[in-house]
Amino acid sequence: MRIILVGCGKIGVALLSVLVAEGHDVVAMDSRSDLLETMNDRYDVMCVSGSGADCEALLEAGVEKTDLLIAVTGSDELNMLICYLARRQGAKHTIARIRNPQYNDKSLGFLREQLGLSMPINPEFLTAQEIHHILKLPAASKVETFSRRNFEMVEIRLKEDSPFVGHKLEDLRGRFKAMFLVCAVQRGNEVVIPRGDYVLEIGDRIGITADRVELWKLFKTIGLAKKQARNVLLLGGSRIAFYLSKLLLNSGSNVKLIDTDKATLHKFSDVYPAIETELGDGTHPEVLQEARLQDQDAFVCLTGMDEENILAAYYARAQHVGQVIAKVNIDEMAKMAAQMGLENVVSPKAVVVSVVLRYVRALQSSMGSSSIENLYQLMDGKAEALEFIVSNEAAYTGIPLKDLRLKKNILIAGLLRDRKAIIPAGNDMILPGDRVVVIAGQQRLNTLADILL
Amino acid sequence: MNRKMVFFLIGRILLLEGCLLLLPLAVSLYYWDGGQLPFLSTAVLCVGLGMLLCKLCRTDDQVIYAKEGFFITALAWLCASALGALPFVISGEIPSFVDAFFETVSGFTTTGASILDDVEAMSRSMLFWRSFTHWIGGMGMLVLMVAVMPNLSGQTIHILRAEMPGPTMGKLSPRLRDTAKILYLLYIAMTALELALLVVGGMPLFDSAIHTFGTAGTGGFGMKTTSLADYTPYQQWVIAVFMMLFGVNFNLYFLLVIRRFRSAFRSEELWTYLVIIFLATALISVNITPQIGNTAEGIRAAYFQVTSISSTTGFSTVNFDEWPAVSRMILVLLMFIGACAGSTAGGLKVSRVVLMFKTIRREIRHLLYPRSVTSVRFEGKPVDNATLISVGTYFSLYIGLFAAFWFIVSFQPGFDGVSNFTAVAACYNNIGPGLNLVGPAASYSGYGPFFKFVLSIAMLFGRLEIYPMLISLSPSTWLRK
Structure with missing residues (x-):
């Protein structure tokens, strides 16, 4: 597929490296030519220097023949404008990063329709969602x-x-x-x-x-069935915290927020009257003690500094807080944190990459007899879980699974039929209309037919 | 440095050369002119060595950086030239290895300088190989490797950048491999067009192929001592026009193919190049017509020689060494300017010259109005200072090396200053013939073996735009533990 990527910031580069590795024809655009030069050296991409809102530059990047344009510059408004221009000039699909909460409420649907946007991505909201999932289990x-x-x-x-x-x-x-x-x-x-x-x-x-x-x-039997975290302490009033507070409050948890900035705390309590706030520096143990860290079910570190998040999380773990989650942006830091024993490290970058990848893969597979409905990267991206919808008869339908000749490192992990999930055994078969969950290690699947030898 | 990957890629290049040698082998089988054994044995040697290197140096660590890129480029060209010289030596048609090396380097670098006093005595397959090296070297053998060999990782940009002429390298498509393919397809299409036009004009097929290869690579090896003097005006015009066309940036042809005519014809470098050719042709025509006596012939001779020199090809239809001093001086100036970046030609490149003049203008304005801030614009865009500095540095290095080569070559007894100057200029800028003792009617056979070797190195410096050779020859690259 031909993909144009506008904006070579942190997320842009992460996307670039994955998309190139997936074998797409990628054109990178940025107004900073020094950034582009490094991209050109490191990845096999074409680089076009210029703002994405410049029609000439978009044409030079081949916008009229592109399948997908991804706008991840630093500004929401610019991203939206770029996607609008690209749509008007012939790009088939567009993805824009829109992170400001004011665009992410009711107006988002309207914006999306008016701009012809295929998918808005909001890294902070997606990250908040992921954290919320973890807190639930x-x-x-x-x-x-x-x-x-x-x-x-x-x-x-x-x-x-x-x-x-x-x-x-x-x-x-x-x-x-x-x-x-x-x-x-x-x-x-x-x-x-x-x-x-x-x-x-x-x-x-x-x-x-x-x-x-x-x-x-199962979790009950093995003694892991802890209840959903009721009391959650958040450190840092970032955008992720903003979205996460909403999710947590809606599901009935108590949320307490620590931040060094009074104005930020005011903003939070304006929007969420139920939130408890505490002014102070979360890296100081006294502040955390005062917020009764040891009584909390979960502690989530969301400041802008990776180091602060890791250290605070480490301290909380030593205090035996049930669940500790740290947001870490830099890959190397995340690895280090994992080595230090922090299990729950969340990276907005990884979340965005996985969402975009899912979309791109689905786009690519939309022509076949099965389409990708969901795609998750597991184990730091070393394996993938995919959900396919089987729309019509194919080489793999109606055959008992034990007779299917599958590739190495492929597992059919679940069949979803009539709203019921089946853990497949040898005699089960894939039927048209099923949803199939496949786990794949070290290979790329575009259609369900790819699982066969 | 990732030595394994360097030698792995060299192995790939040798494999490629082995395959390319099959073409002259086929020619020698057709004419049965004694070239069969030399070509076959060299091809086998290339493939054998290539496979050995690929096998020994297979590595999982395929990452290469700019340094490896420069190194691979220089080494690939040296190895390919050394092996490509073997058929001449084995067949005995050029018995001395240094001579054969000079001839092959001159071929691959599209110089067209020859040590042969009697070209007509060469067998057909050897003539074919000599000219075919022009065609390979014109667009670049590493570009060809990227285009045809699968499974090369993403960092090959470093290799291509070291090989492609010009101050910056633009990609035509997102993937390097596709870019290389597009370049070669354009190259093949234009070659085929010229070949067809020459054959239609009555030139024998073999002669047409030889001259088309020489034109396409902007090389200049012919098959007659008199170069193109004995061919018809139509054939000379076709070749002259194509020499000019092959001196144009290939990206522009791509823009034409994808129907973006306006951006193609807006190129500042293209217009400058065309204006230079037009002015030079006009001046020389006026200057030489009294000597030739016929205006039409004067214009043809002037246009042919001007496109030949400025595209750094080196064909000739007349012995321009006998022209008046003004005309000869214009040709020497054209030697240094060269043609457009991104073409198959050599020299400084028009874009660099334009940028230099613009920088000079800005500098002077800055002296007059010290508070003024002016940006240099080229191709409709402001040029950043880093590019301007690199152009200036390139020019200084270019002049410095030129002086060094001239100095070394001046030790050759029996050659005068003009001959040495133009010999170095013609080799360094990949043109071919110079003036006086190395003029179009003479050859480089008078130089001693050492000087021939030095001139060969000068050609490589010129074709690869200095840096790859300079980096590879600097001791710090080698002495690293």
Whole structure:
């Protein structure tokens, strides 16, 4: 696909590297030519220097033949204008980053329609959503939902006392009397799609897929069924905090916010009367003590500084707070934080990349007999979970799964039929109209047919 | 430095050269002129060495940076020239290796300077290979490698940048591989067009191929001692026009193909190039017509020689060494200017010259009005200072190296200053013939082996635009532990 990417900031570069690796023809645009020069050296892309709102520059980038334009410059208004111009000049689809809350309420639908925008992305809101997911299921470090939330995939890390440790996968289901599937395991830096005789060890990060009810049953059995966090302490009144507060308050949690800036706190309490606020520097232990850190169910660090977030999260973990989440923007920092033992690190950049990737893949697959409905990156992007809708008969329909010749590192993790989830066994088959959840390690699937050898 | 990857890519280049050698092999099989064994053995050697290098240096770490890019470019051209010289040596038609090396480098760098006193004595397949090297070297063998070899990682931009002439490199499509393919398709299409026009004009197919290769790469190897003097006016006009066309930036042709005529014809560099050719032709026509006696012939001779020199080809229809001093001086100036960036030609490139003059104008204005702030504009856009500085630096280096080469070559006994000056200018700018003892009617055979080698290196410096060779020859690149 031909893709134009306007804006080579942090998110722009992250998107660029993924899109190029996916094999798309990418044209990068930015008004800063020094940024473009580095891009040109590092990635196989064409660079056009100029503002995306400059029609001439857009034409030079080949906008009339482009399939998708992604505008991720620093300004919402500019992004919207770029997408509008690009649509008018023939771009088939457009994605704009729109992060200001004032555009992200009721006016968004109107804007979207008027601008011909295919998808607005709001990194802060998406990140808030991801954090909210995790807070709802405190034992997991990552929660993704398929098929309108009937089917879930969670990532958990096995601690010393986990009842999973030392067992073969094929024995687990009988042992815990729940229908679930361990679909991916990360051990060290390796990610594998495990077979039945795989034995789990301490420290493994595993992905589990199951129906929502079954998953809850499983978590109860293994003692991970902690309730949704009721008391949440937020550090830093950033945009993510703004969206997260809304999500949390709507689901009935108590939210307390610490920030150094009085005006920010005022703004929050203006919008959300139920929020508790505290003025102070969250990196000072006294301030956290005063906010009764030890009594909280969850602590979320959302300041603009990665270092502050990591340190505060580390301190909170030492105080045995149930769940600690840190927002970290820089990849290297996130890796370091994970090594230090912080399990829940959330990066807006990674969230955006995964959303855009899902959209691009879906766009690409929209021609085939199956289309991608959902795509999630698992285990730091080393594996992917995809949800396909099977619209008509194909080579893989109507054949028992045990007779399908699948590629290596492919697992059919779930069949969703008539609003019910099936953990597939050998005799199940894929039928037209099904939704199929597939886990793929180290390969790219565009259509469901790609799973066959 | 990622040595494994460097040698892996060199291996790929040798594989490619082995394949390209099959073409002259086919010619020699057709004419059965004794070139079969030399070409076959060289091709086998190239493929063998290439496979060995690719096998030994296969590595997972495929990342290369600018430094490797320069290094690969210089080394690839040296290796390809050294191996490409072997058929001449094995067949005995150019027995000395240094001579054969000079001839091959002159071919690949599209210089067209020859050490052969009697071109007609060469066998057909050798003539074909000699001219075919022009065609390969014109657009660049690394560009060809990127176009045809699959599985090259993204960083190949460093290689192409080192090989493509001109101050900046523009991509025609998002992917480098597609860009390289587009360039070669344009190149092949224009080559085919010229070949067809020459054959229609009554030139034998073999002669047409030789001259088309020479024109396309802006090289200048012919098949007669008199170059193109014995061909008809129509054939001379076709070649003259195509020499001019191959001196134009290929990006402009791409713009024409995708029907963006306005941006193609707005190119400042193109117009400057055309104006230079027009002015030079007019001046020389006026200057030489009394000597030739016929206005039409005077204009043709002037236009042919002007396009030949300014596109750095080096064909000739008359012995311009016998022209009046003013005309010869104009030709020497044209040698240095060269043609457009992004073409197959050599020299300083019109865009650099334009930028330099604009910088000079700005500097003078700045002296007169010290508080003024003026930006230099080129192709309708302001040029940043970094580019201007790099153009200035390139020019200083260019002049410095030119002086160094001239100094070294002046040690050759029996050659006068003008001959040495124009010999270095013609090699360094990839033109071919100079004046006096190296004029169009003479050859470079009078130079000693050492000086031939120095001139070969000068050609490589000129074709690769100095930096790749300079970096590869600097001890710090080699002595790193």
